[in-house]
Amino acid sequence: MAKTKLVHNYAEKLGIRKKGKVSILGILFLALIFPPAATYLHEIGHVIALKLLGCEAYTPTVYFYFGATPYNCSEPLSPLGWAIAAYAGPFMALLVGLLAWFYNKDSLLRLFALFLFFYGFLPNLVWQMKGTDAYYAVVHGFSPFYAQIIMYGGLVLVLYLVAKEVMEDE
Numbered sequence: 742m743a744k745t746k747l748v749h750n751y752a753e754k755l756g757i758r759k760k761g762k763v764s765i766l767g768i769l770f771l772a773l774i775f776p777p778a779a780t781y782l783h784e785i786g787h788v789i790a791l792k793l794l795g796c797e798a799y800t801p802t803v804y805f806y807f808g809a810t811p812y813n814c815s816e817p818l819s820p821l822g823w824a825i826a827a828y829a830g831p832f833m834a835l836l837v838g839l840l841a842w843f844y845n846k847d848s849l850l851r852l853f854a855l856f857l858f859f860y861g862f863l864p865n866l867v868w869q870m871k872g873t874d875a876y877y878a879v880v881h882g883f884s885p886f887y888a889q890i891i892m893y894g895g896l897v898l899v900l901y902l903v904a905k906e907v908m909e910d911e
């Protein structure tokens with residue numbers, strides 16, 4: 742079993758782990774913090790992309806597990822524009838997740854990275870499922886073939902990172 746190096750131990754500092762044991766109160770606290778934090782980061786990705794595409798985008802609303810970014814485009818987005826705006830949310834979650842994952846292997850950051858991968862990123866790539874970001878990209882003309890490649894590529898990347906950590910020797 743691989744050992745995670747704890748350079749900065751935020752979990753210990755915040756009382757989520759005490760003397761090597763995980764505190765259930767700490768986990769309850771994280772379960773309140775992680776979903777809105779991940780959702781907000783995801784929505785910020787949509788905001789940045791919409792602004793780059795020349796649209797007005799307003800402060801995202803976060804309803805704990807769900808988020809929405811109000812926007813207004815003076816001209817309708819092209820299929821590619823739609824795909825960029827839609828995929829920017831999950832890809833922002835992936836980007837922040839990767840930074841958290843590789844930043845000195847702190848256990849708490851890695852826990853948040855996993856949450857971002859499996860909540861803010863991967864589920865939104867399932868283009869066959871109504872309501873996901875990828876679904877909206879495909880509905881507006883993005884190729885299901887590429888949507889499938891992005892979905893599978895994302896899954897392989899995340900599985901590879903986790904497998905390296907839990908299956909490889911130090």
Ligand SMILES: [Zn+2]
Pocket residue numbers: 783784787827830831865874
């Ligand atoms: Zn989204």
